[in-house]
Amino acid sequence: MxxxxxxxxxxxxxxxxxxxxxxxxxxxxxxxxxxxxxxxVNKNLDEGEIDVLLERALIHHISDLESCFHEANRILKSNGKFIIQDRTPEDCSLRGSTTHIRGYFFQKYPKLIDKEVKRRYSSEQVFSTLRETGLNLIQEITYWETRKIHEQIDQLKIDLLNRTGRSILHELTDQELEDLVEFIEQNVEKLEPIKEEDRWTIWIAEKQ
Structure with a gap:
């Protein structure tokens, strides 16, 4: 296959x-x-080797965005495409809803939002760094990605209590986590299945 x-x-x-x-x-x-x-910042690939480079949920882990983008420029072919997918501070700050479960984390515990936003780059930072490293922004879009569909509320509760794939929840104590799950349950009660979505921003750039 x-x-x-x-x-x-x-x-x-x-x-x-x-x-x-x-x-x-x-x-x-x-x-x-x-x-x-x-x-x-060091992919161990040859210069001009790659047609399309996708970096998904990566840049918020990088403190030196300029070096990261320079490396992208180095390995891309002429007119190669660079696709970046991550969350901006605005994406992270959206209020909770019956589909945007993550938003309830920060409504219940505002202390989490400062940590979450601090590690995120704004669209302006991404755009300016692309330009400084010889990459031309073609398009910027936001979209909602389905993270998971929970057939029953108990499935969502188990997922949250196990902190599955949610690093920000490791900042909470076990009791705080239980209180958060109860808070979310009150907001999505009697809604099944639960379609859980996260909002992302995607930047598509081209090597000049």
Missing amino acids: RGGSGAQQVIAMDFSMEMLKGAKEYCNDVDNIIFAQGHA
Whole structure:
């Protein structure tokens, strides 16, 4: 089986060998993916090797955005596309709703929002850094991505209590987490299934 939306070859990269191991097991029936260890500022790839580079949920982990984008420019072919997907402070600050469950985290515990926003780059920061590193912004879009569909409220509660894939919840004590789950349950009561969505911003740039 081939993957990568028609790409002849896909390079899946992460700094963590454990993450790469899990990804390789998940994609064990796909025959055109190479798994490689690398870093956002040093991908160990040849100059001008890549047609399309996607960095998903990465830049909020990077303190040196300029070096990250310089590396992207280095490995991209001429007119190559650079796609960045992450959350801005505005994405993180949206109020909770029956689909935007994450928003309830910050309504219940405002102390979490400062930590969450502090590590996020604004659209203006992304745009200016792209320009400074020789990358031309073509398009910026926001969209809602379905994180998970919970057939019953109990499934959502279990997911939250286990802090599954939600690093910000590790800032809470066990009691605070239980109180948060109760708060969310009160806001989405009798709504099943629960379609949980997160809002992202995507920037599409091109090497000049």
